[in-house]
Amino acid sequence: MVTPRLLESLPLRERIARNRLWLPPMCTYSAAEDGVVTPWHVVHYGARAAGGFGTVVVEATAVSPRGRLSPRDLGLWEDAQVAGHSRLVEAIHASGSLAGVQLGHGGRKAGTPPWRPDAVGARQGTLAGWDLVAPSALAYPGHATPRELDLTEVRALVETFAQAAGRAVAAGYDLVELHGAHGYLLHEFLSPLSNHRTDAYGGTTAGRRRLVLEVVEAVREAVGDAVLGIRLSATDWTAGGLTGEQTAELAPLLVGAGADVLHVSTGGNVPAKVPVAPGYQVPFAARVRDAVAATATPVVTVGVMRSATQAEQILVTGQADAVAVGRPALLDPSLPLRWARDLGTEGWQAQGVPVPYWRGVWAS
Numbered sequence: 001m002v003t004p005r006l007l008e009s010l011p012l013r014e015r016i017a018r019n020r021l022w023l024p025p026m027c028t029y030s031a032a033e034d035g036v037v038t039p040w041h042v043v044h045y046g047a048r049a050a051g052g053f054g055t056v057v058v059e060a061t062a063v064s065p066r067g068r069l070s071p072r073d074l075g076l077w078e079d080a081q082v083a084g085h086s087r088l089v090e091a092i093h094a095s096g097s098l099a100g101v102q103l104g105h106g107g108r109k110a111g112t113p114p115w116r117p118d119a120v121g122a123r124q125g126t127l128a129g130w131d132l133v134a135p136s137a138l139a140y141p142g143h144a145t146p147r148e149l150d151l152t153e154v155r156a157l158v159e160t161f162a163q164a165a166g167r168a169v170a171a172g173y174d175l176v177e178l179h180g181a182h183g184y185l186l187h188e189f190l191s192p193l194s195n196h197r198t199d200a201y202g203g204t205t206a207g208r209r210r211l212v213l214e215v216v217e218a219v220r221e222a223v224g225d226a227v228l229g230i231r232l233s234a235t236d237w238t239a240g241g242l243t244g245e246q247t248a249e250l251a252p253l254l255v256g257a258g259a260d261v262l263h264v265s266t267g268g269n270v271p272a273k274v275p276v277a278p279g280y281q282v283p284f285a286a287r288v289r290d291a292v293a294a295t296a297t298p299v300v301t302v303g304v305m306r307s308a309t310q311a312e313q314i315l316v317t318g319q320a321d322a323v324a325v326g327r328p329a330l331l332d333p334s335l336p337l338r339w340a341r342d343l344g345t346e347g348w349q350a351q352g353v354p355v356p357y358w359r360g361v362w363a364s
């Protein structure tokens with residue numbers, strides 16, 4: 001029987017993901033007040049590793065308290081948070097998945113959990129008692145106006161990300177994914193819609209890319225042999241914002257700065273009309289993949305993946321190297337096993353899935 005592409009292993013630097021299904025980062029807002037991992041996270045992520053995902057990426061984890069999206073975000077801004085992440089990594093590894101963590105800073109959308117857009121700081125800037133900071137003093141519509149970061153603060157962010165990445169590696173993560181998407185701080189710097197700076201970190205396309213590239217370089221240094229990824233919003237879906245073409249131009253620069261894998265999403269920086277449909281973000285991933293073909297850098301696609309055959313087709317046609325499936329996996333941790341079955345394979349039997357689970361696959 002031919003192994004479906006979805007179940008083929010994926011080399012990532014010195015690591016190998018057992019298959020090409022990714023659990024993308026999804027905030028659960030369930031940390032202890034001090035950003036520490038709880039037993040709940042161990043169960044949640046451990047279950048999805050047991051369910052067969054090749055790579056499990058833990059939700060956006062704040063590099064500084066001010067970068068949190070809510071008071072219950074996970075953090076890696078201090079050493080005391082490392083031990084909890086180690087337990088999480090252990091649980092993910094126990095079922096044979098690579099363990100990743102997304103490191104982020106919410107910028108002007110910090111302190112604003114999506115289900116309470118009216119709450120925060122939307123008006124006060126202080127839902128959780130912290131001020132919002134951003135490249136420019138431009139509010140996300142309906143949210144509080146952030147304070148513009150001064151040059152010293154911008155430069156300090158590079159070290160803040162690097163230190164958090166060092167802690168992630170100390171916790172045992174195989175992969176550190178930088179959150180450069182969805183309108184959070186790094187994306188805010190990249191986009192002309194949210195970055196109106198006139199200093200070295202704005203003004204021109206190169207200026208707006210400077211912080212992201214400096215962060216990638218510093219984090220590369222901090223993570224050593226671990227895998228470094230970055231998630232991007234390829235387009236702002238808005239005139240005057242980032243375009244797929246610009247993101248394709250940026251991609252080789254990110255690889256040159258040290259990124260090993262690129263995860264292509266879209267949107268989130270400004271309210272926009274987005275043509276959401278199955279696989280609607282795949283063309284953006286394909287374009288990025290073409291742009292980094294010379295280095296064979298793997299590209300992950302995401303967004304409304306409805307079936308195993310859809311995902312398999314994306315891989316077979318060379319539009320991406322891995323497929324991330326988010327919301328469906330919130331309710332179905334064993335989605336990879338089901339999808340493997342749907343593709344008519346029992347290849348998952350060789351992927352470390354506990355034998356009793358096989359009976360579940362056959363019976364469901």
Ligand SMILES: Cc1cc2nc3c(=O)[nH]c(=O)nc-3n(C[C@H](O)[C@H](O)[C@H](O)COP(=O)(O)O)c2cc1C
Pocket residue numbers: 024025026027028059060102179181182231265302303304305324325326327328
């Ligand atoms: C509850 C929830 C939390 C999310 N949190 C994050 C996050 O922490 N970081 C991120 O980059 N994307 C986040 N996302 C976006 C997902 O990673 C994914 O890109 C999106 O859900 C589209 O994929 P899907 O159609 O497979 O769900 C979140 C999505 C959901 C539904």
